[in-house]
Amino acid sequence: MTRAERRKAFWERNRKSGGYLLRKKIKSVLFSIGRAILIFGLCFLIVQPLIQKLCVSFMTEMDLYDTTIVSVPRHFSTESYSIAWRLYKGIPTFARSLGLSVAVALLQVLSCTLVGYGFARYKFPLKKLLFGFVILTLIVPPTTIVTPLFLYFGDFDIFGIIGKITGTGKGLNLQGKAIPYLMMCAACAGYKAGLYIYMMRQHFRNEPKELEEAAYVDGCGRLRTFFQILLPGARPMMVSCFLFAFVWQWTDQIYSRIFFPINTWDLVSTKLFNIVNLFDGENKARFGMGYVTQTAYSNQIQATGSLMALVPLLIIYVVAQKSFVESISQSGIKG
Amino acid sequence: MESEKTILDNVAETAGQAGDAAMAAAEAVSEDALDVLNAAEAEADATADALWQNADAAAEMAAEAVDAANETVTDGGVATKKAKSASVKSPKRKSKNLARGNAIAGLLFVLPFIIGFIIFLVYPLSMSVRMSLNKVSATSNGLSFVPVGFWKPGSNFYKIFRDEKDFIEAFVNELKRMLLFVPGILVFSFFMATLLNQEFKGRTVVRAIYFLPVILASGVFLGLDANNPLINNVKEVMRAENSFSNITNTLEDILLTGETGNKFFQYVIDIVGQVYDIAMASGIQIIVFLSGLQTIPPSMYEAAKMEGCTGWESFWKITWPLIKAMVLVNIVYTLIDFFTRTDSALMKLINDTLLIRFEYGKVAAMSWAYFIVIAAVLGVSALFFSRGVYYND
Structure with missing residues (x-):
């Protein structure tokens, strides 16, 4: 059917319907x-600050004071990048x-x-209470526990065990080292760990029980069933959790500021947090x-x-966008 | 030896009977010892010393056995306990055994969390309770605690609620912002999810952009502007000078001059004024709603349409009941996200008290007051919205 014919047919149908079709169209x-x-408009709302930052970053200092320049720089320059890189x-x-x-x-x-x-597959005493604790870890504001944690790691000891081993009676001073935070992460006490537990639990709950039952019948032990049968299927969800954890660690400054002091353990997030002060300090050192x-x-x-801090994250986001979005919908978050 | 078996096999045996049986066992042992003695006498050729040593040892063994038997008599429960534990291993109770094995395996899987919870959460929390009830000062050898009590002049809680105007102000502001933000985020994300659920060109790109705030509004990026004193000054100057009229201002004036609904309009205008912050905070919520909307089968809407339902009706009769579980999830998530943000004035106050003024006790009291209010708000809203939630499965 050509275009003209289709148009003709449309008007014919419109006439028959008494103008309803046209109104609907x-x-x-x-x-x-x-x-x-x-x-x-709403997309622009989200992207605009990024674009604005991008435009501003290529201006020279002269352009910044010129009120006729809004977004497109008159004198193109990458000087700000070299300054930020230096800082x-x-x-x-x-x-x-990246490593951290x-x-x-x-x-x-x-x-x-x-x-x-x-949590998803085993029944054990106090399970509900323990899962309540998982939710509790999400609710506790990090600021509440960060100070005691910091002081705690100055004299780290688990019920006096370490003190007895070393024979000094005192714990280890772990302040300013990476180990405490890594230990916390390994013990599910890192930033937003409760959320990852929740997501993984949702994933495993949705897996068919027959998978494991078949494995058990065939004589698979519990560990082997987990590692060989369930883990491969959980990979997409694990990737999503990894991405979230990576992004939130990259931008984290609540824990990082406490555990990784600036100058000895420079991180992108803590540096960025202080970049204005650093810049001011550098200028003061140079010009008095x-x-x-x-x-x-x-x-x-x-x-x-x-x-600059965003670039790695944006690259990851573009590559793994599907993982990010689908993890949330797949985990089918339900009460 | 047979008598021992009887103990183990018979579960219902009374303590006294078990004791008797044990006595019999002891007698059997002493008989063995006598045999040894007899054998020793028969072998008269052997050296006398070794012989007597053997005999001594055998006699000792016999005496010990008798002692043990007496003990069993006085504490017959031990025997019954033994018998019970033996019975668990019997094949009849295999399913129970499996359940116990599963419980142990489950606990082992969850063990990392239990350890982490005790060491890295319970301990700091208890320490922070202690700090909140003490006057804490740093000395050369660690911290010193001076108890000040919970509620009397000089105690931390008394100080922050009575003496510190900043804290109360920041606290009340935070709660006010919550009333503004949380409904705003929920409505906005629901609206966006319905939009993104429709078919149109470039939907994936738009979705990607809407999820971008999860990265853009996380951690350090969120607190950057709040941390920059220079920018804050400029903003205030701009706000003061920005008094020329434009469409939104005029509209605002018209709406607010009306007698009725003044407060409501003010509320809506406040929300619209914060639309950027709201959009930045609703990345995950949009996805949650979107996934909820996509689980509703389109055939339901078709059927409703055939029956003459308008869009409005099918929203309240189909979409809303099915999406209510998501609303609950989003309320909880939004509240948690809102309260644990790092860029609020309250968090700034807490951080300043901690890192600039080093008042550990006060900080702990502030965090606890804050935490308790969060828990209360969360509990109430979860209770309120969890009524009548329909689960699909």
């Missing part, structure tokens, strides 16, 4: 236009952050998978104490800094 077109505007201390900081995030995410995913499986860093300038450095 107009309504649906108007609706989709309205929807498109709305969706575009970050470049590759070592990023490599350290991978280690933390791995430990969290492994321990939370085990625990989630235990009286130097006042312009707001717009420090703002630009901060924008560039956050863009």
